[in-house]
Amino acid sequence: MVPKEWNIKDAYVKNSKGERIIDFQKSNLHVVGYSVPVHKKVSLSELREHLHTLPDHPEWIPYRTSYYNENWGFCLSYKKFKTLEEDTYEVYIDSSLEDGNLTYGECFLKGETSEEVLLSCHACHPSLCNDNVSGLTLVALLVKYLSTLQLRYSYRILIIPGTTGSITWLAMNETNVSRVSHGLVVTCVGDPGTSTYKRSRIGDAEIDKAVEHVLRHSGESYNVVDFSPYGYDERQYCSPGFNMPVGCLSRTPHGQYPEYHTSADNLDFVQPQYLVDSLSKYLAVLYVLENNKKYLNLNPKCEPQLGKRGLYEKIGGDNEGKIRQLAILWVLNLSDGNNTLLDISDRSGLQFDLIKDAADKLLEHRLLKESLE
Amino acid sequence: MVPKEWNIKDAYVKNSKGERIIDFQKSNLHVVGYSVPVHKKVSLSELREHLHTLPDHPEWIPYRTSYYNENWGFCLSYKKFKTLEEDTYEVYIDSSLEDGNLTYGECFLKGETSEEVLLSCHACHPSLCNDNVSGLTLVALLVKYLSTLQLRYSYRILIIPGTTGSITWLAMNETNVSRVSHGLVVTCVGDPGTSTYKRSRIGDAEIDKAVEHVLRHSGESYNVVDFSPYGYDERQYCSPGFNMPVGCLSRTPHGQYPEYHTSADNLDFVQPQYLVDSLSKYLAVLYVLENNKKYLNLNPKCEPQLGKRGLYEKIGGDNEGKIRQLAILWVLNLSDGNNTLLDISDRSGLQFDLIKDAADKLLEHRLLKESLE
Amino acid sequence: MVPKEWNIKDAYVKNSKGERIIDFQKSNLHVVGYSVPVHKKVSLSELREHLHTLPDHPEWIPYRTSYYNENWGFCLSYKKFKTLEEDTYEVYIDSSLEDGNLTYGECFLKGETSEEVLLSCHACHPSLCNDNVSGLTLVALLVKYLSTLQLRYSYRILIIPGTTGSITWLAMNETNVSRVSHGLVVTCVGDPGTSTYKRSRIGDAEIDKAVEHVLRHSGESYNVVDFSPYGYDERQYCSPGFNMPVGCLSRTPHGQYPEYHTSADNLDFVQPQYLVDSLSKYLAVLYVLENNKKYLNLNPKCEPQLGKRGLYEKIGGDNEGKIRQLAILWVLNLSDGNNTLLDISDRSGLQFDLIKDAADKLLEHRLLKESLE
Secondary structure, three states: OOOOOOOOOOOEEEEEOOOOOEEEOOOOHOOOOOOOOEEEEEEHHHHHEEEEEEEOOOOOOOOEEOOOOOOEEEEEOOHHHHHHOEEEEEEEEEEEEEEOOOOOOEEOOOOOOEEEEEEEEEEEOOOOOOHHHHHHHHHHHHHHOOOOOOOOOEEEEEEEEHHHHHHHHHHHHHHHHHHHHEEEEEEEOOHHHHHHHEEEOOOOOOHHHHHHEEEEHOOEEEEOOOOOOOOOOHHOOOOOOOOOEEEEEOOOOOOOOOHHHHHHOOOOOOOHHHHHHHHHHHHHHHHHHHOOOOEEEOOOOOOOHHHHHHOOOOOOOOOOHHHHHHHHHHHHHHOOOEEEEHHHHHOOOOHHHHHHHHHHHHHHHEEEEEEEO | OOOOOOEEEEEEEEOOOOOEEEOOOOHHHOEEOOOOOEEEEHHHHHHHOOOEEEOOOOOOOOOOOOOOOOOEEEEEHHHHHHHOOOOOOEEEEEEEEEOOOOOOOOEOOOOOOOOOOEEEEEEOOOOOOOHHHHHHHHHHHHHHHOOOOOOEEEEEEEOOOOOOOHHHHHOOOHHHHHEEEEEEEEEOOOOOEEEEEEOOOOOOOHHHHHHHHHHHHHOEEEEEOOOOOOOOHHHHHHOOOOOEEEEEEOOOOOOOOOOOOOOOOOOOOOOOHHHHHHHHHHHHHHHHHHHHOOEOOOOOOOOOOOOHHOOOOOOOOOHHHHHHHHHHHHHHHHEEEEEEEHHHHHOOOOOHHHHHHHHHHHHHHHOOOOOOO | OOOOEEEEHHHHEEEEEOOOEOOOOOHHHOOOOOOEEEEEEEEEEHHOOEEEEEOOOOOEEOOEOOOOOOOOOEEOOHHHHOOOOOOOOEEEEEEEEEEEOOOOOEEEOOOOOOEEEEEEEOOOOOOHHHHHHHHHHHHHHHHHHOOOOOOEEEEEEEEEEEOOHHHHHHOOOHHHHHEEEEEEOOOOOOOOOOEEEEEEOOOOHHHHHHHHHHHOOOOOOOOEEEOOOOOHHHHHOOOOOOOOOEEEEEEEOOOOOOOOOOOOOOOOOOHHHHHHHHHHHHHHHHHHHHHOOEEEEOOOOOOOOOOOHOOOOOOOOOOHHHHHHHHHHHHHHEEEEEEEHHHHHHOOOHHHHHHHHHHHHHHHOOEEEEEEO
């Protein structure tokens, strides 16, 4: 199932003067991924059959692979391609395809329960920034922060080659899959585009509701799209035999920005402010998951007297006080054991944090208790 | 839980010439409700801390209370307030706060069954017309009319102080609450605004469907809003421990008209034609509830021959005949024991009365019988 | 229940010169259907009480019947009607109303299973083209074509007089009704109007989904309307005692085109290209029904390797290849035993044929098996 391990030391195309006109040492994008080894002299016309360019973006080098087809090739800018003259070229790819190992990173943060949140990102696209490194960066920052907290859930972070990595992990962890209560595929999180959430195959799992709540209250435009069996590793997590509650929270989705899979997916395209914005949305989602419990109103028949408990704020008063008061009334009204705090947030239209704060105050005054069933 | 009983005999503010410049005898709105007794001389600046006005509406006296804060105060028009000069004022409030009684009105009309329709209105806002007396007036008219009819449901009418009244009634009638099949809070029914229905917490109870049907066919614009735990006594009836099927049918909701809780909520604002319009909508709702039964088509396989029974009206003919014929066909088609007449009305888009008349004709011709399960 | 059998040999109105000014031999629409026999002399004014015209369309003869009213009458163009002068007229209708037979056509095509698809059209409107003969023509073409195929379902085609025919058939086949898995009433399929589907009383039966899928992907505008208990024989099939999954797929519905029930519903109005278009939609619907099965992904944990099976098509490649690939991924992802191919088509937004082709390829490669429960 897993293809052979591909390694490469060097590759170039030299002209008859011996000049490296395409040089793997300058950019690893220059070689088609998974190219078989080759060393021979070819005419310009034979060479051209193995060259890939982007005429619409003449400065950019495309990123190409050929996993399932034994072949070799080079990628270069169209501008460079236009300068190639009739000549005898030496092509050289010092690669190997051998039985090897599939290496991936796995990090586990132990929380209070054995229920897990899965965060999965891919590390298989050489030199690509948004469609690879942005995800790694975000999960690294998340892990650093989460490891300072007391957590309800355990967190499992996977840094894997796309497709083969998730298939391998799932094959080796089949029995543990049921521990994953919520999951996100982390990718394309550093570009200037709109936040986009792709729902899990389940469609209305808690992770779906949590992400949609956060985006709805973000004050920014956003997109939510239904699950489809094409994209990143959610394809595997959401295959029918697993059907895990795993969505994908990104900015511009794969293939929808021109820099996608080209040398222009670089540090000009990915910017810190977008990465930080994505991080803050991931943190907000995890805050919801960590705190999304059900409570029971201990005084369910009529409203308790809030005034004598210092919980009364005049609704006619300032707007913040009014909203705090409404949050308290909503939590009391809907805490019948059937509604999570997220359900209450969504029905009331109030942001999760406000509902959580109201629940905390009511817990403190023994007007609420956690519902454990 | 219930606060002490507040009574007041007199109250005024006199200037140093002994003139009553604010006088409870002229309007009981002049005293902040629940003011503690006071009798002392104060400077203008101290007096001002206890005065309430409406600068945006300089002619109006606001209505204020201070239930949960031991305090005293006066309300006056901003116009009057502007005339106050530096002086020594005598403030006098002859009130008492003592253990007492909570008085409320309860009226019961016995119907054929012990299932009840609850109509609840509040009587606690002194001198306010729409946000208090309009509800009393409407239920008084309703009771007068209902008492002349043979009724399916029993009717319970509550005239109570807001919040404390409903809490008290619920506490004293906890075991009877399950008898209430449908309920409405009656308030703000005399202003010129659009009819507004606030759904019960259940959201799709029969009362919700009945009121929405009536408003949809009223030929006028209307609003329907979801339940929220803020408003009138539906807050208590719909607390999670009771979760009664009680909505609120009003015109402009509380707080959404400038006259709300001011001396301008008076008989200029409330007009007979609006009260009559509200009454007719309440009657239409009760007509639906009284007649909303399920029937069984006794000839369920194919259509019976309507012609020989005199039930056939040419659909190509006049419009009224056509609609009567369609109503008969809809009742026959959907009377399978699963649909109430209201369900049939809503699925067909035809008004309840037409569906009810069709059912009556079909009963007469023994094509239908009541479904009792 | 079934009215007496009406037969007619001749009918005319002659003027005093003995000229046949209205002549049944020229158009059988000239006589009101179900007219009782008559032979007498009448004045113009008496004659007029028995004449029917269409002043808005002075060239057209209306089509009228009088099933449930013993009467006689003639239909004629308003133009002709205007020429009638004061005279003594001889009216003659040589008709008979006697106990007789209800004749209808029934055709049965045996398929692999005893589950049936019912196709029902009416044959009771003399000389009308769209609202009668178009349905007969379409089912005749369908039967001719279906009889050349190996079919999963058995097909039952009924050619019946409207209302009485379906009631009679249902009465005689009560126990077989449960065999009908899907059905359509075929009528008004030759006019230039938009395709219109009237749902079954069930509303979301497989036939409803199949027809709506076909119309949605037809590339043309179309209408879908909810069931109502007025129209053609679906009224009887969908009566509550049967509640069969039978809808009605037509072009312009009855009564919504001016030619309806007039001599203008003729071969100028009905055109071959519209009939062919309707036929192709019926065939597409039957294709869906015949092939709408559930499958099980035999490799449900992660995606199987499509490349080595020759099932991999680069999504970045040409559009058709991309869509074929997506269809394969959707079928694999949703074939968990809960989704039919039509469900997969509707969730993916892809046309049924593409999904069916993908399933066939996957079956061939033993990645799928039929789910029989």
